[in-house]
Amino acid sequence: MSTNNNMNLTLKVWRQKNAETRGAFVTYKAEGISPDMSFLEMLDVVNESLIHKQDEPIHFDHDCREGICGMCSLYINGHPHGPKNAITTCQLHMRTFHDGETIVIEPWRAAAFPVIKDLAVDRSAFDRIQQAGGFVSVNTGGVPDANEIAIPKVIADEAFNSATCIGCGACVAACKNASAMLFVSAKVTQLGMLPQGQPERYSRVQAMVAQMDAEGFGSCTNTGACEAECPKEIKMTNISRMNNDYFSAKLFREEAMHEHAASGE
């Protein structure tokens, strides 16, 4: 491994003790960083030097480091998951940056994602939205045959595209309104498009939107920032699908229209 290409960087990192205290930027030097390192590995190196100096290491979320778990976050130089498209922070390599660059690292900023410490934010609001309706109820009984229910390929593909959402919260971080619409709509769509999701389709969308509102996320202005920044390239089409289902559920469905149908719920 050559050491000639190693980079020296200046990091402006958001340090915050906990949700109650005010945070501020602290500047660190990251020296001798290999361009082949991932962004998180670079932070590991910085943290090691901080530990050696008896300083508190920088807290940040991470888990699989393979771009599939949705745990890493970081708002890097004005972009969630950094400047490159369709990757998470763990998949971002230091060769994306140039020697001597100053990198500003911030946590996701949203009232619904309070800072736990430094760059780690509490994203359990997403869990509560999922728990409100992001599931399919399955009856017990005999094992059904595989592919017993025919699903058109376009529908299966679209539902699967929506299901690739890893719930990282980059959409919230990117949105000027800190809106969770892309996440919620992806979760609503992935189930609502499939036959197995039909029985709860309209109660699901209402429950999940109600929870989204209760968590204090903003509204959608259709700017498209979420779609542009999503590491899994979830489409804004999902938002329109969800709106369609939501208005339909509130205004035109059987349980919305007739008292005796609603009382069964």
Add this chain to the structure above:
Amino acid sequence: MSEFKQTFNSSLGKKLIMALTGLFLCTFLIVHLGGNLLLFSDDDGYGFNMYANFLTHFPPIEVVAYLLYLCILVHAVYSLILTIQNRKARPVSYAAVNKSRASWSSKNMGLLGSILLLFIVIHMSDFWFSYKYSHKIGFKEYRTDLATGKTTSVDYVPASADFEKSASTENNIEIVRVKDLHARVASSFSNLLYVVFYVIAMGAVAFHLLHGFQSAFRTLGWVHRKYTPVVCFIGTWLFAVIIPLGFAAMPVVYYIQSLNK
């Protein structure tokens, strides 16, 4: 009632109201521009003044007009509520500037809308309020010789303060007396500052609708592979180009005409 409130107080419900009122205001722009093209006819304001009189005295239009004013208010109030909620959703802002692909107009709807609200207040107080609720606007008498079709006009001072409009025919000459809003338009549009303000406001209309028209359809959930491009085309060319240009042409043309007088 509580379910009704729940539907329209949810974040999606508020956006539904924004979309529906916004689209209604868009349809009004087409009608407003169509009627106001009469300003370009060279008849000393006869057509325009008759049109203004018709608008303010035809009951169905008056009903729709009040619906329109309500829509403007609801659109503005809801946008304020949504903006406050959206700001609350991000109490600490980012230090690094976001260079995202989101269009400028989509991120500045509030600013553009505020310019438009200011414009609407000034515009309505100058023309609509003066026309309907004040005596600041004079009258004109149009005499048309039915044999030759030639029309002459003179200022007219009505005997009664309640006078609105009259039309009669004497000796093959048609005499129409009507409030002269056209003169008011001409005098307002001879003021350069006023003209500049109008042109800026029409720029705000263009950018507001460049995003707003297609965004309303997205909010309603009407996204379609075949029809969404049509919506975007109409939103861009009709609502963000032709209509603002048509409206902006009025003060500009009248200002240039006032220089030649």
